[in-house]
Amino acid sequence: MSRKPFKRSYRAAGLILALLVFLLLPRFLSPAWLGVTNDVGLYAVLALSLNIILGNCGLFHMGHAAFYAVGAYTAAILNTMYGIPILWLMPVAGLLSAIFALIVARPIIHLRGDYLLVVTIGIVEIVRIALVNDVFGLTGGSNGIFGISRPVLFGFRISRPQHFHYLIWGYVAISAFLFHLLDNSRFGRALKYIKQDEVAAEGNGINTTHYKQAAFVLGAFWAGMTGTIFAAKMTIISPESFSFWESVLLFAIVILGGSGNIFGVLLGAFLIIGLPEAFRDFADARMLIFGAAMMVMMIFRPKGILPPRMRHYNVQSLLGRFPQIINRHISGDTENRQPQSAGDAS
Amino acid sequence: MEEFFLQLTNGLAVGGIYALIALGYTMVYGVLKLINFAHGDLFAMGAYLGFTLLVSLGLAGTLGKVAAVLLVIALVMGMVALVGYLLERVAYRPLRNSSRLSAVVSALGASIFFQNALMLVYGARYQVYPGDLRPEGFFNVMGVEIPTVRLILFGASVLLMLALYWLINKTRIGMAIRAVAIDQRAARLMGIDVNRIIALVFLIGPALGGVAGVMVGLYYGQIRYDMSLLYGLKAFIAAILGGIGNIPGAMIGGVLLGVIEALGAAYISVAWKDAIAFLVLILILIFRPTGLLGERVADKL
Incomplete structure (x- = not known):
């Protein structure tokens, strides 16, 4: 009992520190470095949304870039054709991604881990090929879509890295908080049960197919929303941004950071997206090092750098x-x- | 009709290559129940090693073209087999008893590692195979001029597959491999050295993949470090199409996929060629997850 107040104050101190860093970072970092931390933030949210599927539910999904792409393209098309403000399109893009996930996930959800992995790679490749081939005449082929407008928040036009810092990291904070709530909810516990032992979960009355599907839809919804911010930040999107390697990066963030642990995923995003920027010279070799790290980690620390803590009741x-x-x-x-x-x- | 035959032979040539790579996936899956994601990269490594040997040794001048290519293929087989063996020792053996998904992640890591190692060593540009090694003649079959190289490639892959079929079905070693695939524990009780058999599988599969790499280099004339991804995935699709774990299945699946893809590219759309293979994969997994002649891959409660 005596340890609890200490833990609580510890946590409060951490939150205040994080808030200070969030508010003051643009004062200390150059715009170029803010660009890097903004990238880290975007990848962090994407990885968090993948974490629902891969980390919490244990489904080997390596096609997350497909959902991200659907969201980004939805926002880009609606914004450039009808001039709808980009931030208003977030829920629309999320919804379309979610519907896409609903359609593609249903027939493949029962596949065993490694087969699911290959099929999801197939999906991300099909989406990329469709985008390159200018499907429905909407996606602009391999050049992509340009001229996406900047986001406007309460009349303020967000265009510089320091502005995006607040938008993106605010979004990261809200997402992390919501995913934290989800973690401890009935839904989150059901997903963890499925990851631990699917047969037992089914036996205890959890409709595993339904929950797996829900995990996919939710992860896709969030990835789609994130795609909107990505489109607004870049103002140009093209199929290259949603390649198979993008999915691999996200996968590596979740697995190496600690699948199922929000802090682990955030740490993973910093290490995998941020570190290579800090060591520019070795940026070429970064995938080589990830590959080696994935092998070594699976042997010595299979649950990632920060494995999820078991909840004790x-x-x-x-x-x-x-x-x-x-x-x-x-x-x-x-x-x-x-x-x-x-x-x-x- | 001429178009059809040309595409069919193209499909057979490419399908033979897919089948050779698919054999590596299916054999490893047979004994370890693991998808060796790094197999496609071993194939790419074969292509690059063949390129290096052909260019740097200059054997074509001293030995003649055919002997030079055969010697290079033999060397590549040996070298890639060695890499496959090391891969098993370093990345897979320590994980033999941990969860299957850890092994899959390790395999993915190995794949990323090899692919980027190739990129760092050879650069991201296309490398061009010596052009004069490719047979240029045409074969006349019922009035249709078919490039000889396609027949040679298809013939060579069939020959290799027959050799493998003989090894698996007619020799003591083959019997041991089949026994390990069916039940590792029982095989061990029968006095089979399971570790040695698994190591052997990791020698044979990559050797075949390495040959396929050299074949692709000779056929298309250019290679790139990221070819491992597409060829690896397609060969994997071929293995599933035939029924993973099933050796004749991988052969049939590979050839079938090559033909489907070639005909699809010719009659449906070239731009969607790569999507066709993935569509085949998704359809197969939905409607016949066991593959054409194989084990079931989907968990249905």
């Missing part, structure tokens, strides 16, 4: 929170018990 305090369970146990009431206690104890 204190049975006594849990029972205290749900007195009706105790009452029912005492009174020996067996009717009506099942639907209630299944929800409480899971």
